[in-house]
Amino acid sequence: MTEVSLNQITKKFGKQTVLNDISLQLKPDTIYGLLGRNGAGKSTLLNILTNRIPASSGSVLIDGQTNINNDRVLGKIYLMSEANLYPNRAKVFQIFRQTAHFYSGFDFELAHQLASKFGLNENLRFSKLSTGYRSILKDIIALSVDAELILLDEPTLGLDANHRELFYRELVETYAQRPRTFVISTHLIEEIAGMIENVLLIRDGKLLLDDTAENLLAQSYSVTGPEKEVQEYTAGLNVIGHDNLGKLRSDYVFGQLDEERVLPDTVTVEGIDLQKLFINLTGQTDKEGQL
């Protein structure tokens, strides 16, 4: 079990502050969803965790030790990202071997099995792989290394529906067999919603939410009905967004409802899913609410 803590991480590129004072602890053996808009700072955060880029200030501690110039610590982490780090001429099986030089417990048997299930030909050169199959190769490596902390940055980019389903199934399977911590950054929120135990939501470089998916969904509502009644009912509540359809209106509420309020017959209250919550918390237009 590996303990991971980020302490007041700030990252600036020139005058732009990409990450702003982020502190968090990752619980061991937990599947995290790392959510945020394009440009919110998710990839930067993952790159800092693995020391691919330096933070402007703050520290990352893995089991109490810095991750800077520390191969023993970095061997506990694997980052799957969009970056293509492999030589174009290297063949798939050679990339597996090369990975095993750094991650000595690399599970070749699992990697071969997965390559076969995904239809990845191990004799192909990296340069010949499509966008989807490059993601698949990197996903296979991520599931096969013996690291304790697996960071997945858009693991399903370019994957078709069958391959995405297969990938989620294999991830859960390997997690059950050998629990470790996964951090999954993706734009396909609903597809991973059933799998993630904890949500990290970054907005404008700040950590906006760090809570269990269960807690978040238990306080996320849509309130739908005639515009006037809906607005009377949600007045003073934390309305994070709304939709209109003709004269009907849905207000999205994040936080507790007022139990003393009487719900008119014409108005219905329902839970919303994680993607709807995300869209309303991070949308920039027509949004009146806040956390």
Place this chain on the structure above:
Amino acid sequence: MTEVSLNQITKKFGKQTVLNDISLQLKPDTIYGLLGRNGAGKSTLLNILTNRIPASSGSVLIDGQTNINNDRVLGKIYLMSEANLYPNRAKVFQIFRQTAHFYSGFDFELAHQLASKFGLNENLRFSKLSTGYRSILKDIIALSVDAELILLDEPTLGLDANHRELFYRELVETYAQRPRTFVISTHLIEEIAGMIENVLLIRDGKLLLDDTAENLLAQSYSVTGPEKEVQEYTAGLNVIGHDNLGKLRSDYVFGQLDEERVLPDTVTVEGIDLQKLFINLTGQTDKEGQL
């Protein structure tokens, strides 16, 4: 209104047959979903439609005329694809202007509006755009050109949930204002399911389905219950796949049910969605059925 027909299109790369005798007519002013696994031949088909690559045999006719070396015909088609055709140093507004040289009715007003809605800075150089914003730029151009046939190859690659929602909304809006034909190739089937009128499904280089979404869904079922009862009920029907959960089983059926069969109390029949249908029609493992 533009008429598009593909006549016995076959494409070979070396010994590999990527497209195998594909014939179809595109109805005018219709939104098509072009579905298929990675490697099924979707992108090849779109590239042949726009004469970016030649077919090995067969012809493409646009309003009765060949698309080969025919700028007048190619001006009626726009292909948005993963290929990055712009100079790295070109700025966004320059790329708009360059596009207007070929598509003289390019709608600059719409392009500016969309750039603003998507948060795309028109002064950025192409090389500075992320994967998501490259897709957004190409999507904006696709919606702004005055072509009659708009081909979109993975238009939401790298887009976050809000941007995907915005894109679908803007596509439907511009389609309502100026009807034309869209062909959307995507792996996010459920997100476009509500928008597409007609489905084209390619499997192993062959056109497997060409039908309205309505017709397809009207004959797609899941049959769920205890394994034995389910298998008795679906015996002889066109079972295209199944899932198991403990002792429960779901068989997926494509085609008419047998109305004379008695449905046991323990078994339920429900419709399935387009993504589920797709996964079961195109999956390669554990599938016993066929079209």
